[in-house]
Amino acid sequence: MSRPSRHPVLAGVLGLALAAALAVLAFNADNLPIIGGGTTYTADFTEAAGLRTGNEVRVAGVKVGTVTRVALHGGVVRVGFRVKDTWVGDTSTVAIRIKTLLGDKVLALDPLGGASQNPRTTIPVSRTTSPFDVTEAFGQLSDTVSQIDTDALARSFDTMAQTFRNTPDSVKGALRGLSDLSRTISSRDTQLAQLLTATKQITGRLADDNAQFQALLADGNLLLAEVQRRRDAIGALLTGTQQLAVxxxxxxxxxxxTLGPTLAALDRVTDVLQRNQDNLTRALALAGPYYRMVGNAIGNGRWFDAYLCGLVPDSYLPAGTAPSSGCVPPRTGSTR
Structure with a gap:
C-alpha cells in the first residue's frame, strides 16, 4: 500500500505562517486577554522629562503597570500606560517623577474621583505634572556652551564698547564689565569645556551603574526588613518574659x-544546725579514726582483733615488752 504523497511547499508555507503567528503572539503577549490583561490609559504632558517606554507605573509606591508609549501629539506629549488590577478614577492625577538619583523616571498615578476613568478619554494636561530633569539640563548646558564661539563673543563685546565710548560713564562701565566678562569666559573656555565634559561623563557613568545602585537599594530594603523581623521577635520575647513574670x-x-510555714521550719532547722556546727565538726573528726580502727579490727577476717591489757603482771612479761605507762598496745620495733 503506497503512502499519500506530501507537498513540501505547502508544509513549508504552513510552518512559516505558524511561526509568524507565534511571533506576533509573543510580541503582543501583554495585550492578550488571559496571560496579558490590564487596561490602557493615555495622558498628556507638557514635556516627556526623560520618560521612556517600559518605565514603571506606581500607585503609592507599588508597581501596577508599565508605560507602553511616549509620542508627540500636537503641542503635548501623549503617554500611554497599562495598569492591571488597579482602579483609576475620573479625577486621577498622573505625574512623572524621578525614581533614582541617576535620572531614571517612573509614572506616579494617584487614583481619585467618584467614577472610573474612561480608557478612551485622555487625561488632560491640567491633571498631569512633569518634573525638572537636572541631568538633562546639565547635558543641554554642556552642548550649548560647546557651541558658543567665545572669541567672536569677545570681539562683539569689544565692538560694542568702542561704539559706546562716548556714552555716559554708567553705560561705558556696564559695557566695560561685559567686555571683561567675555574675556574671562574666553580665557576659561578650555577649563569650562573640560568641566562640562567631565560632568557629562560622570552622569553617563552613574547611568551605566543604575542597575547596581538599584540592587544596592534593594539589598538595603532586605536588610531593613530583616531588622524589622528581628525587632518583632525581640518584642515578642520581652512580652513573653513579662507574662512569665506575672x-x-x-x-x-x-x-x-503553704510555702511560709515550710520556709519557717527550714529556717529553724538551719538555726539548730548552726548552733551545733562545732559538735558536728568534732563528731566528724572523731568518726574518721574510729571507723579506721573498726576497719583495722575486722579487716583481717571474720573475727575481731583485740588487745587486753592488765590481765598479766608486768613481771611475767618479757623484758622490754611492758608499756612504761598506761595500757598501750605494744609496737613492733618500739624502744619502750
Missing part, C-alpha cells in the same frame, strides 16, 4: 500560705 508572681502569691 504567672510566677501569681504562683508565689497562691502558694504563700
Amino acid at each position: 504567672q510566677i508572681s501569681g504562683l508565689v502569691a497562691d502558694n504563700t500560705a
Whole structure:
C-alpha cells in the first residue's frame, strides 16, 4: 500500500505562517486577554522629562503597570500606560517623577474621583505634572556652551564698547564689565569645556551603574526588613518574659500560705544546725579514726582483733615488752 504523497511547499508555507503567528503572539503577549490583561490609559504632558517606554507605573509606591508609549501629539506629549488590577478614577492625577538619583523616571498615578476613568478619554494636561530633569539640563548646558564661539563673543563685546565710548560713564562701565566678562569666559573656555565634559561623563557613568545602585537599594530594603523581623521577635520575647513574670508572681502569691510555714521550719532547722556546727565538726573528726580502727579490727577476717591489757603482771612479761605507762598496745620495733 503506497503512502499519500506530501507537498513540501505547502508544509513549508504552513510552518512559516505558524511561526509568524507565534511571533506576533509573543510580541503582543501583554495585550492578550488571559496571560496579558490590564487596561490602557493615555495622558498628556507638557514635556516627556526623560520618560521612556517600559518605565514603571506606581500607585503609592507599588508597581501596577508599565508605560507602553511616549509620542508627540500636537503641542503635548501623549503617554500611554497599562495598569492591571488597579482602579483609576475620573479625577486621577498622573505625574512623572524621578525614581533614582541617576535620572531614571517612573509614572506616579494617584487614583481619585467618584467614577472610573474612561480608557478612551485622555487625561488632560491640567491633571498631569512633569518634573525638572537636572541631568538633562546639565547635558543641554554642556552642548550649548560647546557651541558658543567665545572669541567672536569677545570681539562683539569689544565692538560694542568702542561704539559706546562716548556714552555716559554708567553705560561705558556696564559695557566695560561685559567686555571683561567675555574675556574671562574666553580665557576659561578650555577649563569650562573640560568641566562640562567631565560632568557629562560622570552622569553617563552613574547611568551605566543604575542597575547596581538599584540592587544596592534593594539589598538595603532586605536588610531593613530583616531588622524589622528581628525587632518583632525581640518584642515578642520581652512580652513573653513579662507574662512569665506575672504567672510566677501569681504562683508565689497562691502558694504563700503553704510555702511560709515550710520556709519557717527550714529556717529553724538551719538555726539548730548552726548552733551545733562545732559538735558536728568534732563528731566528724572523731568518726574518721574510729571507723579506721573498726576497719583495722575486722579487716583481717571474720573475727575481731583485740588487745587486753592488765590481765598479766608486768613481771611475767618479757623484758622490754611492758608499756612504761598506761595500757598501750605494744609496737613492733618500739624502744619502750
